[in-house]
Amino acid sequence: MRPKRITTGTHRPTAFDLFSGCGGLTVGMKRAGFAVLAALECWDLAADAYELNHEEVHLVRSDIRECDPIELMRSLKLRAGQLDLLAGCPPCQGFSSLRTLNGTRPVTDRQNDLIFEFVRFAIALLPKTILLENVPALANDERLVRVNLILNAAGYNCAAKVLDAADYGVPQRRRRLLFLASRLGQVSFPNPARKRVTVRSVIKHLPVPGKSGDALHDSQARHSPRVAKVINMIPRDGGSRADLGPGAQLPCHQRLDGFHDIYGRMRWDDVSPTITTGCINPSKGRFLHPEQNRAISLREASLLQGFPRHYRLPLERGRYPVAQLIGNAFPPEFVRRQAVQLRRLILQSAS
Numbered sequence: 001m002r003p004k005r006i007t008t009g010t011h012r013p014t015a016f017d018l019f020s021g022c023g024g025l026t027v028g029m030k031r032a033g034f035a036v037l038a039a040l041e042c043w044d045l046a047a048d049a050y051e052l053n054h055e056e057v058h059l060v061r062s063d064i065r066e067c068d069p070i071e072l073m074r075s076l077k078l079r080a081g082q083l084d085l086l087a088g089c090p091p092c093q094g095f096s097s098l099r100t101l102n103g104t105r106p107v108t109d110r111q112n113d114l115i116f117e118f119v120r121f122a123i124a125l126l127p128k129t130i131l132l133e134n135v136p137a138l139a140n141d142e143r144l145v146r147v148n149l150i151l152n153a154a155g156y157n158c159a160a161k162v163l164d165a166a167d168y169g170v171p172q173r174r175r176r177l178l179f180l181a182s183r184l185g186q187v188s189f190p191n192p193a194r195k196r197v198t199v200r201s202v203i204k205h206l207p208v209p210g211k212s213g214d215a216l217h218d219s220q221a222r223h224s225p226r227v228a229k230v231i232n233m234i235p236r237d238g239g240s241r242a243d244l245g246p247g248a249q250l251p252c253h254q255r256l257d258g259f260h261d262i263y264g265r266m267r268w269d270d271v272s273p274t275i276t277t278g279c280i281n282p283s284k285g286r287f288l289h290p291e292q293n294r295a296i297s298l299r300e301a302s303l304l305q306g307f308p309r310h311y312r313l314p315l316e317r318g319r320y321p322v323a324q325l326i327g328n329a330f331p332p333e334f335v336r337r338q339a340v341q342l343r344r345l346i347l348q349s350a351s
Helices: 024-031 044-053 069-075 110-125 136-140 142-153 199-203 225-233 298-305 319-328 332-350
Strands: 014-018 035-040 058-060 085-088 129-134 157-164 175-182
Touching (some): 069 110, 085 332, 110 129, 110 142, 136 157, 136 175, 142 175, 175 332
Parallel strands (some): 014 085
Antiparallel strands (some): 157 175
16 A cells, blocks of 8 residues: 655654554644654554544554564655654553552563564664653563663663643543653653643533434433433432442442442543543443433543544444544543653754
8 A cells, every 4th residue: 555645844743653543642743743644553443533534644554563664664755763753552451450460460461562563663763752652550560671771772761650641631530651762862741730621621511412413422322221210310420329328229239349430420520530441331430421311422532532522433333342442542632742842852953
């Protein structure tokens, strides 16, 4: 497949997006002033969603292990060292503290080694800066030590820090490891925002689902009468099943010790919980609307991640695959604030 013609101004630094998913990282880099030249994604649904929203970007539909970074670079008429930013979010499920029994079991998930595929691209392309996102558990994993050593040897200054997206303009709690690297000098993380963005400010204006004309908002699950009754009883604006007392809870919840947020409502004037791949299912967390008797819609979940209001996500395969796209995304505003720091460094070095 021949790459799309790239048209960028000289004032816009260039970027590649590895493990692009449906495009949250690309949205954030664009907002920070980068021209995204290419993206790589192997999951067809995610790639379809990406193309719907970023048709000007050269999208490579491939497993990264089967992709040659030198060939990609040549197809885009770039030389090693020319790219301004290489960014990516290698699949992180294997690093999850839940998957590893809170750190007591060694991590053996094959996907963990995809982080070294990212490093392989970095060494081949020698971008001026690097941005990598992953779960906090990676901070204490020996793989991150190896990544530092490899990139240090290639001339990069590296820094890693666990940050909460809620402190950077995203209306949800979402702790992630951010890894920055640069061949241009010392890298630094942005300062936290002075004020958090609330659930109210992001989704309160939306109409009741059903006739909005937005398929991502109108598509809703149907609950059994028993589940619907329980949802109706949960107090508005932050209530949870714990407020009902044991007798009014579903039988499966009466036997459950822990996971207290399931069948809980979001609070209007707070950030939301982490938007996960189960974000439209109230049995997966505090995903009930603050006042309406339903889980949040796909559009509301997308907005709480920070995607644009009319971002397109294909529903042909059902609601839950789309929820997976949304829950796996790197929140665009979180990206933007990190990328702005790197863009400043790039422009300063060029002046």
